[in-house]
Amino acid sequence: MSSPGDRAAFTFSWLALRLLGKGLYSNPWSALSELVANGLDAGASAVYVYVDATDKSNALVEVIDNGSGMSRADIETYVRVGHNKRLDAGEAADSVKGRKGIGKLAALFLSTRFYIRTKQASSSTSWELDAREGQVQDDDRPELVATQDAPSTRNDELWSYIDTGTRLTLTSVDLTGYGSQSVVSLGSRLANQFTLLGEDAANIFIAVRDATNSGADVRFHPVQKSVAYKNFVASYVSLPPGSSTPPDFIPPLGKVKFPVEMLPGGVYEVARTVQAIPRSNPDPPDNEAWSEVSHAVDLSAQTYEGRPYKLEGWIGVHASIDGDAARANDDRFVKNKFYNPAQIRIYVRGKLASEHLLSQLGLTGTYVNYIEGELSFDILDDNSLDDIATSNRQDFDETDGRVTLLRALVRPVVRALMNRRQAIAGEINALLKVEKERRAASGKQAFVQQLRDDLDQHPEIAESTRAELQMVIANKVKGDVEPKQKFSVFLSHASKDADFATFVDEVLRSRGARVDEIFYTSRVGSVAFELNDESLGKQIRESITDSNTQIFYLTSKNFLASQYCLFEGGAGWATRGAGEYLKLNVDYKSIPAFLTNGKSEIKLLNSDGKIYLTPELHNYLVDGVFNPMIRHLNLGRDISGEGKIDLFETVVYPSLMELKAEGKTHEDYFNPTLRAHWETLVQPGVAAYIASYQPPGL
Numbered sequence: 001m002s003s004p005g006d007r008a009a010f011t012f013s014w015l016a017l018r019l020l021g022k023g024l025y026s027n028p029w030s031a032l033s034e035l036v037a038n039g040l041d042a043g044a045s046a047v048y049v050y051v052d053a054t055d056k057s058n059a060l061v062e063v064i065d066n067g068s069g070m071s072r073a074d075i076e077t078y079v080r081v082g083h084n085k086r087l088d089a090g091e092a093a094d095s096v097k098g099r100k101g102i103g104k105l106a107a108l109f110l111s112t113r114f115y116i117r118t119k120q121a122s123s124s125t126s127w128e129l130d131a132r133e134g135q136v137q138d139d140d141r142p143e144l145v146a147t148q149d150a151p152s153t154r155n156d157e158l159w160s161y162i163d164t165g166t167r168l169t170l171t172s173v174d175l176t177g178y179g180s181q182s183v184v185s186l187g188s189r190l191a192n193q194f195t196l197l198g199e200d201a202a203n204i205f206i207a208v209r210d211a212t213n214s215g216a217d218v219r220f221h222p223v224q225k226s227v228a229y230k231n232f233v234a235s236y237v238s239l240p241p242g243s244s245t246p247p248d249f250i251p252p253l254g255k256v257k258f259p260v261e262m263l264p265g266g267v268y269e270v271a272r273t274v275q276a277i278p279r280s281n282p283d284p285p286d287n288e289a290w291s292e293v294s295h296a297v298d299l300s301a302q303t304y305e306g307r308p309y310k311l312e313g314w315i316g317v318h319a320s321i322d323g324d325a326a327r328a329n330d331d332r333f334v335k336n337k338f339y340n341p342a343q344i345r346i347y348v349r350g351k352l353a354s355e356h357l358l359s360q361l362g363l364t365g366t367y368v369n370y371i372e373g374e375l376s377f378d379i380l381d382d383n384s385l386d387d388i389a390t391s392n393r394q395d396f397d398e399t400d401g402r403v404t405l406l407r408a409l410v411r412p413v414v415r416a417l418m419n420r421r422q423a424i425a426g427e428i429n430a431l432l433k434v435e436k437e438r439r440a441a442s443g444k445q446a447f448v449q450q451l452r453d454d455l456d457q458h459p460e461i462a463e464s465t466r467a468e469l470q471m472v473i474a475n476k477v478k479g480d481v482e483p484k485q486k487f488s489v490f491l492s493h494a495s496k497d498a499d500f501a502t503f504v505d506e507v508l509r510s511r512g513a514r515v516d517e518i519f520y521t522s523r524v525g526s527v528a529f530e531l532n533d534e535s536l537g538k539q540i541r542e543s544i545t546d547s548n549t550q551i552f553y554l555t556s557k558n559f560l561a562s563q564y565c566l567f568e569g570g571a572g573w574a575t576r577g578a579g580e581y582l583k584l585n586v587d588y589k590s591i592p593a594f595l596t597n598g599k600s601e602i603k604l605l606n607s608d609g610k611i612y613l614t615p616e617l618h619n620y621l622v623d624g625v626f627n628p629m630i631r632h633l634n635l636g637r638d639i640s641g642e643g644k645i646d647l648f649e650t651v652v653y654p655s656l657m658e659l660k661a662e663g664k665t666h667e668d669y670f671n672p673t674l675r676a677h678w679e680t681l682v683q684p685g686v687a688a689y690i691a692s693y694q695p696p697g698l
Contacts, residue, residue, distance in 0.1 A: 006146035010079045015138035021109035033193040034106035035063045042067025046203050053210040059173040066165040069120040111170035115150040118166040126150045191223040193352045228333035231326045232316030233270055234420045236413050238277040240312050249274050256319040256329050262435050264641040268428050282408040290408045293401040311409050315373030317417035344373040348381040361411050367421040371414055377406050442639040487548045487636025489629050491520045494558035494565055498522035503681045512645045517633055550632040556586035611686045613678050615666040622648045
C-alpha cells in the first residue's frame with residue numbers, strides 16, 4: 001500500500017499540461033483510445049471501458065486493465081511527460097504501441113480529478129490527482145497524491161477479480177454536446193482504434209450507461225467493428241501469417257446487388273472478387289512523388305533505406321454507400337455523422353495511426369468515396385528511423401519518404417478499385433439504355449391500344465373517322481413523344497367508406513399488386529390525412545395526372561359530402577375518357593351526375609336495406625372492378641418486364657336444381673380470396689355502417 005501523503009509531481013506546469021492536452025486530442029473518444037492503449041502496452045489481455053453519462057456534464061469514466069500494474073518507480077515514470085517507453089521495454093520494444101510517453105495527458109484532457117489504482121503481485125497503491133479550480137494554479141505542477149479514499153463504483157467487483165492491473169477512475173468528465181448515439185458509438189470507434197480485423201477486437205470491452213438505460217443492468221460487451229464486407233464488389237486482401245481471414249473474404253464469395261429500378265426484378269447482380277494486394281505495383285516511374293523516394297526503395301526486397309516494410313490488410317470498394325441499398329447486401333453497413341466508412345485506416349503496431357490516407361491520395365471521381373480499407377504499415381514508426389508522427393498524434397508528416405512510399409503503393413490499388421466500380425456503372429447504364437428503348441416501344445404500343453379503346457367508347461363518331469384519328473395520333477407518338485409508362489389505380493372514396501376501399505386495396509395486393517401501384521389514402525400507415533389541404537390536393541392531382549391512372553370511384557352520400565372526393569371526381573372527368581374509370585355505388589341516388597356513364601352498374605345497398613355478398617355483386621366485382629384494374633396494371637407490367645397479375649375467373653353458377661342436388665349454395669362458388677377478404681374486412685362493420693347511412697331521398 002502507498003503511504004498517506006506520498007506524492008509524485010508532474011514535470012510540467014498545469015498550464016503547459018492543459019495546452020498540450022488540447023493540442024493532442026480533438027474529442028473525448030481520442031483521449032479514451034490513448035488510455036486503452038496504455039493498458040494494452042502494459043500487457044493486458046483485457047481492457048474494460050465504462051462510461052456513465054446519465055449526467056453528461058458530470059460523467060464518470062473508468063478504464064480497467066489486467067496488465068502488469070505499476071510499481072512506485074512506475075508512478076515516477078508516469079508523471080514524466082515525454083518519456084520514451086520503448087527504451088525501457090528492451091527486446092519487447094516492438095510490441096509497445098506508444099513512443100512519446102505523453103498518452104497520460106489523455107486523463108488530464110478528460111478530467112481535472114481522477115484516481116489511479118494499480119496492483120502488482122506484491123503491492124497495490126491508490127493515487128489521486130486533484131487539479132480542480134482553486135486546487136492548483138497555472139504555474140503549479142499537479143501532483144499524484146497517495147490516498148485511501150478512491151470512490152466506489154459499479155466496477156468494484158470486477159476490480160476485485162483482477163490480480164494485477166490498473167484502474168483509472170475519471171470524475172466530472174464533460175460529455176455535453178455528445179448525444180446518446182455518439183456515446184453508444186464509442187465501442188465502434190474503439191474497435192477501429194486498435195484492431196486490424198474484427199475478430200481481433202474481443203480483448204476490449206465496453207459498457208455505456210446513459211439516460212436511455214439508466215435503470216438497466218448494464219453489462220460489458222466486446223467492442224465490434226461494423227465493416228460491411230459483403231457490400232464490397234471488389235477487394236484486395238493480404239494478411240499477416242497466422243491471421244485468420246474474415247469469412248467474408250473466403251470463397252465462395254457470392255454476389256452483391258445493385259438496386260436499379262428500371263431493370264427486370266429491380267436489381268443488377270455482380271459476383272464479388274478478391275485479389276492479393278500487389279507487392280510491387282507503385283505509381284508510374286514518371287510520377288513526381290514516386291521519383292522522390294524510388295532511390296531509397298527496393299521493391300523486390302520490400303525495403304526502404306534498408307529497413308523491411310510490409311503492406312498488409314485489406315481494401316475494397318463498396319457496391320453502394322446508400323444506407324438501404326448497402327444494408328441489403330450486408331446489414332453491418334453503418335454510415336452516419338459519427339462513422340464514415342469512406343476511409344482507409346492505417347495501423348502501426350496494431351494501433352490506428354491515421355484515417356486520412358484516402359483524402360491524401362490526390363484521387364478524384366465519383367467512386368473515391370466508396371473505398372474502405374484497413375492497412376498495416378509498421379515502418380511508419382520504425383524504432384531505428386525518425387519519429388514522424390504529427391504533434392496531434394493522429395497522422396504523420398506527409399513529406400516523409402515513408403508516407404510517400406505508402407501513397408505510391410496504395411494509390412494504384414485504389415485507382416483499380418474505382419475503375420472496377422466505374423465499369424459496373426457502365427454495364428448498368430448500357431442495360432438501362434436497352435431497357436429504356438424497349439419500354440418506350442412497349443409504352444407506345446400500349447398507348448395506341450388505349451387510344452383505340454377510348455375511341456371505341458364513342459360510337460357517335462363514324463368508324464372511318466375513328467380509324468383516321470387513331471392513325472394520325474399513333475404516327476405522332478412514333479416520333480419523339482414519350483407516352484407515360486407508369487400504370488396505377490386510384491381508389492377515390494370517402495373516409496367513412498374506408499372498409500369497402502380497404503377491401504379493394506387488399507384484394508388487389510393479395511393478387512400481387514404492389515403498394516406503389518395503388519393510390520389509397522386510407523391504407524394503414526398512410527400520412528395523407530396528416531398533410532395540409534394544399535399538400536393533399538397536390539398529391540391527389542399528381543396521382544391522377546402524372547401516370548396512366550385508372551380511377552375507381554366508390555360513390556355514396558359520404559362521397560357527395562367530401563370536397564376531396566368531388567375534386568377527385570372532377571379531375572378524373574376532366575382528364576380521362578368516360579370508359580377509363582370504374583365505379584362501385586352504395587346507392588344509385590348518390591352517384592354524381594358527371595360520373596353517370598350509361599353503363600350497367602350495381603349498388604351495394606340491397607332492396608331489403610342490407611349489404612352482403614350476393615352472386616351478382618361477386619361477379620360485378622370480378623368483371624367490373626378487379627379484372628379491369630388488373631388488365632390496366634398489366635399494361636404497365638408489360639412495359640416494365642415484370643410478371644403479370646393473374647385475372648379472376650368469372651363464376652358460372654349452377655342452376656338452383658343443381659345446387660340443391662349437390663347440397664351447396666352460391667357462396668360455395670365464390671372466389672375464396674374475395675369471400676375471405678369480404679368476410680374479414682367488410683361484413684363485421686356492415687350493421688353499424690347501415691345504421692348510420694341514409695341515402696338521399698329516403
